[in-house]
Amino acid sequence: MMSARTRRRRRSPIERRRALTALSFLAPALTVIAVFVLWPMANALRTSFTDARIIGGGDWIGTANYSRLLSDDRFTNALGNTAVYALVTTPVSVALALGAALLLNRAIPGRGFFRAVLFFPFVASLGIISIAWAFVLDPQVGIVNHWLAQLGLSIGDGVRDPDWAMPAVILVGIWRNTGFFMVMYLAGLQTIPREFQEAAAIDGAGAIRRFRNITWPLLANTTMFVAIIASIFSFQAFDQMYVMTAGGPFFSTETLVMLIFDTGFQDFDMGYASAMSWALVLIIMALSLGQMAYFRRRTVQY
Amino acid sequence: MKRRSLLLAAAATALAPAVAACGKDDSGQSGGKTTITFWNGFTDADRPVVEEIVRRFNSSQSEVVVDMTIQPWDTINQSLLSAYAAKKGPTIVGLPAEQFTGYVTAGVWADVEQAYSGGGLDPATLPKASIDATTYKGKRYGVPMSAAAGMLYYNKALFTKAGLTAAPTSMAQVGEYAVKLSNHSAGDETKSQYGFLLPDHGALPHWAVLWWADGGGVVAEDNSRSLLGDPASIATAQYWTDLIANKHISPAGVSGVDADNLFAAGRAGMVINGPWSSGAFTKAGIDFGIAPVPPGSATQAAAAISVNMQLAANASDAQKEAATKFFAFWNNTESQTYWAVKTGYPPNRTDVPASALAENPTSAGFSAAKGARLYLAGLAKASQIDTDVVVPTVQKMTQGKGTAAQLLPDAAKQIDALL
Numbered sequence: 001m002m003s004a005r006t007r008r009r010r011r012s013p014i015e016r017r018r019a020l021t022a023l024s025f026l027a028p029a030l031t032v033i034a035v036f037v038l039w040p041m042a043n044a045l046r047t048s049f050t051d052a053r054i055i056g057g058g059d060w061i062g063t064a065n066y067s068r069l070l071s072d073d074r075f076t077n078a079l080g081n082t083a084v085y086a087l088v089t090t091p092v093s094v095a096l097a098l099g100a101a102l103l104l105n106r107a108i109p110g111r112g113f114f115r116a117v118l119f120f121p122f123v124a125s126l127g128i129i130s131i132a133w134a135f136v137l138d139p140q141v142g143i144v145n146h147w148l149a150q151l152g153l154s155i156g157d158g159v160r161d162p163d164w165a166m167p168a169v170i171l172v173g174i175w176r177n178t179g180f181f182m183v184m185y186l187a188g189l190q191t192i193p194r195e196f197q198e199a200a201a202i203d204g205a206g207a208i209r210r211f212r213n214i215t216w217p218l219l220a221n222t223t224m225f226v227a228i229i230a231s232i233f234s235f236q237a238f239d240q241m242y243v244m245t246a247g248g249p250f251f252s253t254e255t256l257v258m259l260i261f262d263t264g265f266q267d268f269d270m271g272y273a274s275a276m277s278w279a280l281v282l283i284i285m286a287l288s289l290g291q292m293a294y295f296r297r298r299t300v301q302y
Numbered sequence: 303m304k305r306r307s308l309l310l311a312a313a314a315t316a317l318a319p320a321v322a323a324c325g326k327d328d329s330g331q332s333g334g335k336t337t338i339t340f341w342n343g344f345t346d347a348d349r350p351v352v353e354e355i356v357r358r359f360n361s362s363q364s365e366v367v368v369d370m371t372i373q374p375w376d377t378i379n380q381s382l383l384s385a386y387a388a389k390k391g392p393t394i395v396g397l398p399a400e401q402f403t404g405y406v407t408a409g410v411w412a413d414v415e416q417a418y419s420g421g422g423l424d425p426a427t428l429p430k431a432s433i434d435a436t437t438y439k440g441k442r443y444g445v446p447m448s449a450a451a452g453m454l455y456y457n458k459a460l461f462t463k464a465g466l467t468a469a470p471t472s473m474a475q476v477g478e479y480a481v482k483l484s485n486h487s488a489g490d491e492t493k494s495q496y497g498f499l500l501p502d503h504g505a506l507p508h509w510a511v512l513w514w515a516d517g518g519g520v521v522a523e524d525n526s527r528s529l530l531g532d533p534a535s536i537a538t539a540q541y542w543t544d545l546i547a548n549k550h551i552s553p554a555g556v557s558g559v560d561a562d563n564l565f566a567a568g569r570a571g572m573v574i575n576g577p578w579s580s581g582a583f584t585k586a587g588i589d590f591g592i593a594p595v596p597p598g599s600a601t602q603a604a605a606a607i608s609v610n611m612q613l614a615a616n617a618s619d620a621q622k623e624a625a626t627k628f629f630a631f632w633n634n635t636e637s638q639t640y641w642a643v644k645t646g647y648p649p650n651r652t653d654v655p656a657s658a659l660a661e662n663p664t665s666a667g668f669s670a671a672k673g674a675r676l677y678l679a680g681l682a683k684a685s686q687i688d689t690d691v692v693v694p695t696v697q698k699m700t701q702g703k704g705t706a707a708q709l710l711p712d713a714a715k716q717i718d719a720l721l
Contacts, residue, residue: 053408054383054387055386055387055410056408138560139491139553140491140492140494140553140556140560141492141563142492145490145491145492146490146492149491149492150490157553160555161701162701246503246504248555248694248697249555249694250694250695250697250698250701250703251694266379266685266686267683267686268383268404
């Protein structure tokens, strides 16, 4: 702390010029972030303390919106749905991605093809693939129900069934993100120096042992990144619910982002929707900080 | 020097879009012509018909241009208020009548009295329900764009197969026929056939029609309280829910699109829908008939479909005058005959002779609708009442998460709080 301060005071003219140049290169990006991210966020924070509607309202009502959150059953329900969605999608998609990456990091035939197939869902529009999934899973006209029926299995009313709607949107969420995380893990795997694996193999370590003691610890940085991104993705879940279930049946797949959208743009209750958005920001921030603190202890440098 | 110019360039790059946005001319006047923007949601088969009428209007005018944007109704609903707040809203907007009150109370529209007095529109020849639904504090704010009522589509081939010869003439018969027309394939619903589809969202308000017919409803006609908790509403809801659960007359929780798909696939006996579906059903090769929704024990009721054009409060005088011309053009005999023949809607004007519609039997059929009634008209929170209370309650009921007697009184309480 002390040394940093002294260094700043004794900056040479060259250093100052360099800093200025760096800043001027950053200025366009910083301006965009300030105008399109920071300013709207600050504005939303102010709105969250008002009773603003899209037109009219806007009187200061203090923390009333936030205390309303605490007693709102629909908010609690959406929070619960989001938590369930996140708790299932995050670990499952990260685990599947790691498995796929380990498999496709080897010289197997058709490697490029399988990598592309797994990555494709992430590139395609989630809205459009959700329409496709809704068709495939439809109980009356969908192919999956028809196949399952041959095996004597049933998915009830599919995405219209309160017991199956959440699993269906979770499935689509996992299917979409696994490929992206797999690419992250593949990149991580490529950075692990080959000598480590070879040395361990010469010392007689088997495949499982090498994974546990070399690959997994050395992937810690990638895992931190993937885990944080995966949980942010799941807290932002919106598209496939909006398209496949519209949050139904009876709010059983309504996530926080859906509720925010509905409150703001269907009910036009901007003040309350802004309060919910800020609650979501705080939840994601707390979660990310927690994850960073957890993973930082496991960071490796080599 | 160099660095400073670099900084300036960076700042200029960042600010360019904002500056450009500020410079846009917004007055609606360009080159001596008055431009009026027009939003509506006719995205289906009726889209080319709307476009053609606007094209005809534009080529008939030397001073006025209508610049139309067609986008889905829910997109309009989600962006309209923000657009008005940013002073970028459309000069005229076509919207379903259920949404009227929410906007007019926000003060974003001007009245259109001038269109009726000297503007060329005679309210006596136009749909009364549409004009009533868009009258606010004694002033008329809307001009009819399209008006119809939901009719009962029935699959003639399936009727014959089930030994039925004509459309049902009472709601009790609808239930009876629905059971005869249903053929449930347990275990593989992709082979099931349904007697009477009852979509609960993204469709005409089927459940409201059932309630009205037998003396119940979602809200009282004077909008003073919810009727969902009344014995008539509870009994009707339980009757149809039992038919869904035990006789499989419809899948639970279907949307309007699901219902259309099943009917177009020849797997449904009856469905209530507007004129816009007839084209798709014909194309799918379905031999169907159209009949008025039959009377129940209390009355004969059908869901009114009313889309009206409204005028922005911030329109200039020239734009108001231009809009008045367009309103009259849309509703003149020639445009309305073209509209009816091409879309299957009944014409807005009562003075279009039936012979002019002979070319399109759907239009003639829809002209025979009876008991048209607007769902949740005149309520500022209409869409909230529907999506937040009515839809989830019906879904709980049809998914077996409670009986009508358990769920409807509570729903009525929630609606009362929103009135």
